[in-house]
Amino acid sequence: MAQRGKNYREAAKSIVRGKSHGLENAIQIAKDVAFAKFNETIDMAVGLRVDPRKADQNVRGSVTLPNGTGKKERILVFADGEKVKEAEEAGADFVGGKDLIEKIQKEGWLDFDKVVATPNMMGSVGKIGKILGPRGMMPNPKTGTVTFDLGNVVKEIRKGKVDFRVDKAGIVHAPIGKVSFSVEALFENAKSLLDSLIKLKPSTSKGVYLKSMSVSSTMGAGLKIDTVEASKLVK
Numbered sequence: 001m002a003q004r005g006k007n008y009r010e011a012a013k014s015i016v017r018g019k020s021h022g023l024e025n026a027i028q029i030a031k032d033v034a035f036a037k038f039n040e041t042i043d044m045a046v047g048l049r050v051d052p053r054k055a056d057q058n059v060r061g062s063v064t065l066p067n068g069t070g071k072k073e074r075i076l077v078f079a080d081g082e083k084v085k086e087a088e089e090a091g092a093d094f095v096g097g098k099d100l101i102e103k104i105q106k107e108g109w110l111d112f113d114k115v116v117a118t119p120n121m122m123g124s125v126g127k128i129g130k131i132l133g134p135r136g137m138m139p140n141p142k143t144g145t146v147t148f149d150l151g152n153v154v155k156e157i158r159k160g161k162v163d164f165r166v167d168k169a170g171i172v173h174a175p176i177g178k179v180s181f182s183v184e185a186l187f188e189n190a191k192s193l194l195d196s197l198i199k200l201k202p203s204t205s206k207g208v209y210l211k212s213m214s215v216s217s218t219m220g221a222g223l224k225i226d227t228v229e230a231s232k233l234v235k
Helices: 006-012 023-033 082-090 098-107 119-135 150-159 183-199 227-231
Strands: 041-048 060-064 075-078 094-096 114-117 161-165 171-178 210-217
Touching: 023 041, 023 183, 023 210, 041 183, 060 183, 075 098, 075 119, 075 150, 082 094, 082 150, 094 098, 098 119, 114 119, 114 150, 150 161, 161 171, 161 183, 171 183, 183 210, 183 227, 210 227
Parallel strands: 075 094, 075 114
Antiparallel strands: 041 171, 041 210, 060 161
């Protein structure tokens, strides 16, 4: 196993292993121990009592964080006709059709972070599904990225829309902002994420739905969160 860096080890000394924190307190500590020279992202991991292998328990969705993500997303839109102008006016960075699909296929071009497509373009976009899918960028109706309402979707992404999906281990990972954000702003974003996850609880999920939670900065150690207390914070 690779040895952790000196800065990581020093920061980790401030964290008590196994101790559960209140959500707000955990966010404060994650900010305090962040040591990188860049503006780290604060990430949240939520373990759910679901079986991702079952279609009805494959939790997937999106949430627009009230205080944004702190990151300027590069948005690619696959559209044609009048929808091209709509996407451009809404602020999309790249808009096109088969030309951009070929650029991705032949040149390996991936200078974008989010992908949106109109329904009629999905037949062509499917050709690059093996490229976009593993990177979490394949447009999907469940996250609102397959739509004719391009203007509103592009604007939502600009405001801080985050897509999430449970992984094979039953964990959802999502950013809730930057270290430079105030604790209050990160706290509000975290509550919005939890609220969205609870609303998506499958009816077939039995027992305690929110099994585990933690927050961490990009380079920092994870801080365990008291799930019972955190569950009471959301609607």
